[in-house]
Amino acid sequence: MFETILIANRGEIALRIARTCRELGIRTVAVYSTADRDSAVVRFADESVHIGPPPSRRSYLSAPAIIEAARRTGAEAIHPGYGFLSEDPDFAEICEAAGITFIGPPPAVMAALGDKARTRGIMADLGLPVLPGTTDAVESTGRAREVAREVGFPLIIKAVAGGGGRGVRIVRDPAQFPAAFAASRAEAQLLFGDNRVYIERYLESARHVEVQVLTDRYGNGVHLGERDCSVQRRHQKLVEESPAPGLPPQLVERMTAAAVTGALGVGYVGAGTFEFLVGDGDFYLMEVNCRLQVEHPVTELMTGVDLVRQQILVAAGERLALTQAGVVPRGAAIECRINVEDPERGFVPTPGRLTRFEPPAGQFVRVDTHAYPGYQVPPDYDSLLAKVVVWAPDRAQALARMGRALDECVVEGAGVHTTRAFLRATLDHPLFRTGKHDTSLVDAMLAH
Structure with a gap:
């Protein structure tokens, strides 16, 4: 060790x-x-x-x-x-x-999966379903037009080296495609130093569901259930929960098994996440994240597994002690991200000094944060201030517990705004409460 x-x-x-x-x-x-x-x-x-x-x-x-x-x-x-x-x-x-x-995973595995277009090809060869689109970068406007005609509209343009929902353009009107293609490449170059993009069919009214996997260097691997991450702004997550509400058990079983197949098939080592779109009665791979996810506490509360501990043990050369039969998710867990942002101004960051910071507490409430009263939130980094995570025996109780926790949470500072109230409103939205929401929920809420 x-x-x-x-x-x-x-x-x-x-x-x-x-x-x-x-x-x-x-x-x-x-x-x-x-x-x-x-x-x-x-x-x-x-x-x-x-x-x-x-x-x-x-x-x-x-x-x-x-x-x-x-x-x-x-x-x-x-x-x-x-x-x-x-x-x-x-x-x-x-x-x-x-x-x-x-x-983390071996460099060669990380390089292969870091190329989002290449990942689609690798995983398709392993039998995982992917949406129609390219498995390599599209670098010329002429080739992009050909692909767009083959894929059809709506489609989505993504940065090969992208992440965090950046370098993405959704195109529904063919007339807007050339400008969107150019803009996506320019943004990819600015953000990632790599202007390569790929194209795939865009699935309307889809759910964003991901599967946590753990593997070791000896060919052992397990999944730790799924997380629904459909509540997003600018393709970046705000609320995550497990289990994903309303999904057929057979679909979840196939999706989680596919994630383990994909991880073992590429020689993955450590903790990783397979991200899927769920819609039209099936699931489709989006990408693989070769790291710990922001929302990993949801899985930890569901399974009792310390994912960081497992990462360290595997990196030290130990065999994975977990078996699939030994991983038993229980109850329901929800995470809300408290970001220092103003939802009424398009979620613009609002850094500043915190005059009050009182995180919630109580039974089955976990708060991951680095903040404290007097903390100066710097303008230089991500706006995440705290993650409020709750567990309960079922989703209805988890929603009630999260509502209480958000009501308790106090963050104040000159010019400082947070997503707390917006998250509270999200919990009360009829589509979210019934588990019938998809990735369009936040845009619909902002439109009203």
Whole structure:
């Protein structure tokens, strides 16, 4: 087992990883930018290292700074959390060359699955269903027009190297396709340094459902159930829950089995997530996320499995102790993301200093957060402030518990707005309460 792990991340996920490390008796090293010098994880970790100024490219995305911090502190492994370098195969290779364990899948697997178009082809060859579209990048307008005619409308254009719902364009009118294709490529270049895009058929009124998998380097793998992530703004998730309401058990069984087949088929190692669209009576692979998900607490509450602990054990070379029969999801769990954003202004971020921060508490309520009264929310990073997660014996009780928890939650600060009230309204929406919502719910709510 590792003696020291460096956490190459910030915010709530860095603190969450550090807590599991402490439970395992592993010494932790936090890295931080100047903007995060007073962060909770810096206070909690056994040692902390300043790695640069606020811009991510000069701190949390700086592989040389992070590797040097690991060397200075004697860290044998690096946990990347989510975002930043978590799905960067080049960084994983740099770690390997430096004799440091990267807690994640092998670089070659990450590179293959990081290309979203290539992933579609790989998984289709393994028998997973995919929507009509391309399995390679479309780089010319002429070729894009041909593909659009073959796929039909509506269609969606996505960045090959994309993530987090960025670099995406939905096109319903053929006349708007050339402009959307050009805009998607330009945005992909700006955000990811890679202008390649691919095209697939867009499924209207679809659900977004994902499956959590765990595998080891010895060919063992299990799934830990599904999560519904259909409540989204700008293709980014706001509410996640498990089990996905209203799905036929046979469809869930096929989908979860497909995820394990896909993971083992590519030699995946660690925790990963297979994301699917569910509609027209079937499911279709969207992409594979080679990291821990923001919404992993939902699965932890459903199964009692500490996913970070499992990541660390597998990375240390241990065999997966879990069997599929031993993974028994129970009850219902819901997560709401409290973001420092103003929903009335298109979810624009509203960073500032918190004058009050009172997270909810009570039975079966979990709050993952790095915030505290007086905390200065920096403008440089993601706007996620806290994740409120609840469990109950069934969905109706979970909804009631989450409603109570959101009502308890207090976040105040000059100019600071949060998604709390919007989330509360989402819980009360008839479509959500009956489990009949899809990815169009937030747009419908904003339209009214």
